[in-house]
Amino acid sequence: GAVVSQHPSWVICKSGTSVKIECRSLDFQATTMFWYRQFPKQSLMLMATSNEGSKATYEQGVEKDKFLINHASLTLSTLTVTSAHPEDSSFYICSARGLAGGLSEQFFGPGTRLTVL
Amino acid sequence: GESVGLHLPTLSVQEGDNSIINCAYSNSASDYFIWYKQESGKGPQFIIDIRSNMDKRQGQRVTVLLNKTVKHLSLQIAATQPGDSAVYFCAENIFGNTPLVFGKGTRLSVIA
Numbered sequence: 001g002a003v004v005s006q007h008p009s010w011v012i013c014k015s016g017t018s019v020k021i022e023c024r025s026l027d028f029q030a031t032t033m034f035w036y037r038q039f040p041k042q043s044l045m046l047m048a049t050s051n052e053g054s055k056a057t058y059e060q061g062v063e064k065d066k067f068l069i070n071h072a073s074l075t076l077s078t079l080t081v082t083s084a085h086p087e088d089s090s091f092y093i094c095s096a097r098g099l100a101g102g103l104s105e106q107f108f109g110p111g112t113r114l115t116v117l
Numbered sequence: 118g119e120s121v122g123l124h125l126p127t128l129s130v131q132e133g134d135n136s137i138i139n140c141a142y143s144n145s146a147s148d149y150f151i152w153y154k155q156e157s158g159k160g161p162q163f164i165i166d167i168r169s170n171m172d173k174r175q176g177q178r179v180t181v182l183l184n185k186t187v188k189h190l191s192l193q194i195a196a197t198q199p200g201d202s203a204v205y206f207c208a209e210n211i212f213g214n215t216p217l218v219f220g221k222g223t224r225l226s227v228i229a
Contacts, residue, residue: 006160034216041125043206044161044219093160095217106210106217108153110160 003027004096006109013084014117021079021112023094029074030096034106035067038091050077084116125204127224136194140207140220145188149212152181152192154203155222161206164192168212194225202227 003026013019023033032051036044048064050056050071058064066088068080077096081088093111130136142150148169153161167174167181167190174181180193190207204224208217 036219043222046216046218049216091158097213105166108160111158113158 002098002105002107004030004094004107004109006092006094006112008112009110010113010115012115012117015085016083018080018082019084019114021081021092021094021114023077023079023096023109025075025096025098025107028096028098028107030077030098031074032097033071033077034095034097035069035077035079036093036095038093038111044093047079081114084114086116089114089116125222125224127226129226129228130197132197132199132227132229134197136192136197136201136225138192138194138205138223138225140190140192140223142188142190142207142209142220143218144209144211145185146211147209149210150181150183150190151208151217152179152190153206153208153219154201155206156203161208164205197225197227199227199229201225 005024007022034049035047037047038044046059047062048056048058048069050069052071052074056069071077091111094109095106097106151166152164154164155161165176165179165181167183172183178195182191204222206222207220210217
């Protein structure tokens with residue numbers, strides 16, 4: 001149980017285009033989803049936290065107009081990187097936390113590798 | 118031995134030896150700690166967790182030690198195997214409340 005999937009697993013795009021990454025909780029309802037970014041040889045850095053049906057809370061230094069997060073349902077959150085540039089190339093990892101009663105842990109997706117040319 | 122590179126420190130151990138990976142956590146209010154293993158190109162994989170009311174917890178071949186006084190966490194891997202080669206991260210939070218915050222990570226390299 002408690003599986004989180006991401007799609008796509010990797011994407012290559014041209015500079016200036018927008019890319020959408022999906023994060024799904026497959027067998028539980030995720031009240032909260034988290035988006036992390038990981039640059040090569042570095043740790044995971046939290047970008048934003050989103051609760052179902054409300055606006056995301058962004059960490060300091062993360063541009064909310066550039067990284068659009070939508071958490072429209074209890075099983076789906078999307079991260080859209082708008083007007084992507086090469087410096088946005090990174091490994092994006094989502095995490096989901098379920099309803100109370102044993103699912104307060106965070107479960108992580110497999111990550112999406114974004115390469116912007 | 119251990120070396121500190123540009124970003125991730127690396128720990129090299131011989132196959133069969135025990136490994137100890139250390140982590141200094143940042144928030145004295147954190148009450149939940151997890152060790153994750155991350156292989157190249159993959160998401161973090163849960164290894165073992167510990168609550169702040171404990172100072173030691175054992176799993177299969179792994180042990181986590183927590184020292185709240187100095188805000189230190191360690192992961193011990195017994196009889197290290199080549200498959201243990203990966204990057205290991207500690208993470209902390211206030212359970213069920215705040216998001217997990219990750220430490221810097223350590224690359225474990227097992228020498229066959």
